[in-house]
Amino acid sequence: MPYVESKTTIKGDGAKIYDIIKDMAAYPNFMHDLVSVEIMERGENYTVSHWVSNVDGRKIVWTERDTFYPEELKITYAQTEGDLKKMEGSWLITPQADGCEVTLAVDFEFGIPMIAGLLNPILKKKVRENSENMLNSSTAQIEK
Numbered sequence: 185m186p187y188v189e190s191k192t193t194i195k196g197d198g199a200k201i202y203d204i205i206k207d208m209a210a211y212p213n214f215m216h217d218l219v220s221v222e223i224m225e226r227g228e229n230y231t232v233s234h235w236v237s238n239v240d241g242r243k244i245v246w247t248e249r250d251t252f253y254p255e256e257l258k259i260t261y262a263q264t265e266g267d268l269k270k271m272e273g274s275w276l277i278t279p280q281a282d283g284c285e286v287t288l289a290v291d292f293e294f295g296i297p298m299i300a301g302l303l304n305p306i307l308k309k310k311v312r313e314n315s316e317n318m319l320n321s322s323t324a325q326i327e328k
Contacts, residue, residue: 187291192319195283196326202257204326205275205286208233208250215321219243229253232264246271257284269293288319 194201204210208231212218217237225232229252237244246266252259257277263270270293278285 186293187289189287189289190316190319191285191287192316192323193280193283194286194323194326198257198277198279198284199254201277201284201286201322201326202254202259205277205322206252206259211318211321214325215318217317235266244268286319286322 208221209223211221217239219236219238220234221236222234223231224234224247231250231252232247233250234247235245244267246263246268248261248263248266248271250259250261257279259275260272261274262272270291272291273289274287276287276289278287
């Protein structure tokens with residue numbers, strides 16, 4: 185199962201960065217690959233959200249459960265249904281002297297074993313590009 189981890193340093197306060205990353209419904213406003221993110225359910229320290237993305241002209245749709253750990257500046261997510269067999273990961277904000285290191289981890293499985301060997305490297309590259317775009321877009325939003 186492919187695993188991708190991307191990191192960047194963002195200038196700013198960890199709590200402020202966390203609040204912006206936690207507001208996933210706003211992502212389509214500054215992340216060009218996202219068509220929509222709809223919050224379907226809110227609970228104590230969690231949401232269930234429905235995502236529609238457009239990656240290279242291909243629509244990818246999923247629903248995920250996001251769990252929030254504000255004391256740790258961490259968010260975990262796991263697909264509950266959608267186009268991939270598995271997609272889960274986390275956002276982690278680590279305060280540093282020059283800002284905060286923000287790590288986005290994605291663990292996914294395409295779901296077709298016979299072609300996984302062929303497609304997983306391509307998907308891994310695409311997921312890495314998408315993760316880096318999400319981090320860059322978040323950085324631009326936070327540092328503006």
